[in-house]
Amino acid sequence: MSEKRILAVVNGKEITEDTVLRFLNDLGPQMTMQFQSPEGIKRVVDELVNQELIYLNALENGLDKKEDFTKELERLKEGLLKQYALNNILSKITVTEGEILDFYNQNKNNFQKPETVVASHILVDNEEKAKDIIKEINEGLSFEDAAINYSSCPSKEQGGNLGEFTKGQMVPEFETAAFNMEVDAISEPVKTQFGYHIIKLTAKNKEAMSTFDEVKAQITDQVLGMKQQQAYLDKTNELKQKYEVVNNM
Template identity: 50%
Template sequence: MDREKVLAVINGKEVTGEDYNLFMESLNPQLRAYFSQDEINKEVVNELVYQGLLYQEAIEKGIDEDEDFQKVLNKTKETMLKTYALGKLLSTVSVTEDEVKEFFEEHKEELKQGESARASHILVEEEDKAKEIYEKIKNGEDFEALAREFSTCPSSEKGGDLGTFTKGQMVKEFEDAVFNNEEGHITEPVKTQFGYHIIKVVEKNDAKDAEFDEVKDKLEAQVRRLKEQDLYNNKINELKEKYTVDMKI
């Protein structure tokens, strides 16, 4: 909303679009989404008016001069100033593409994408049932059709297709059965904590180097965080030399 827009006037004090925007930003995402259905929500404006009325009475009664309020005000001001000063310091950090590329080259091995595979499976609870289904497959019955009919896994709706995954994403017994066999192989029943799986290895891919464009945005954020941390640490060390710190613990 236009921050200059006047929504109400309470005893000469304006309630503006800026007040409205600040109030909306303070809400949790669910409430914000609810109130954002209208360009200007009357309930929000009413709440701002109610708060404005409380403010007017507080001023009239001189509550803003209370000692306790002044303590809270000063502590709040101190906290806000710390946050603002930190934000102002970190806003000076910039990251160039050359810096991101240099970081990419230095960490290529860490960014290397591991072996991956694509597999389908049929999951059942009983070993005898798994063996029975396996025999059906050996006799030429369609794997995907049997998965839809018998598998207890939600993937049954897609003929047992689990999509592509990398090492470390599946339980060990399942993973070993996939990565130790060739594409097209259908395993005998494999027992895991979930039951008995008949696994079809659909596709296997070797580990490969990450492409710069694929990881650029993630690396840029990482480089920025590192530069911000360095700047922060350097500033703190500088200030330690400038001001006295007397630790009590």
């Protein structure tokens, strides 16, 4: 469809598909989903027509000349200009590959990956039931099927899989057991405030340094933010020499 196709005309002003698209973009993706059908587009066009009518009526009644409106308009204009000027300063700031690499080499301690484990569990309400399930697993029932059949944790839908986690993310009793297990081992019942857990450890990852490529995007954002902040401070300090500033705080 051509974005210039005219959908409505109000007092000579055209409402095109491009007008509708701009309106929808301003609403955001979630709201926009409600207007994807032909009926939804018609509702948007009707709303744009109504808004244009209100605008024309406001002009006819001289609302644009009222003091409270002109004050609000000036306030909005000032805020918009401030943001535009700031964006104009910050958009010129770039980051080089060398700056990113230097930051990585000088701050390696900040990119240390902690020890992690990947585990699954089955949660039941008493120790005897947990021991019976372990017996079934030892006799051939897969851990995943046992989780689906017996676990009271929502993770049962993924065969009990809890994914990867670091120390401090689980309750202490569970964490201690998981981090002291061998890969592929299945624990005895572990009691926590939630009940009794049967834990299966599927992977263990030692503490390690993140590679440059793993954190490059993160560092780029960090260095860019630092440079933009410095550019902002440099500019405002420069302007303080040009314009009078009286700060009573």
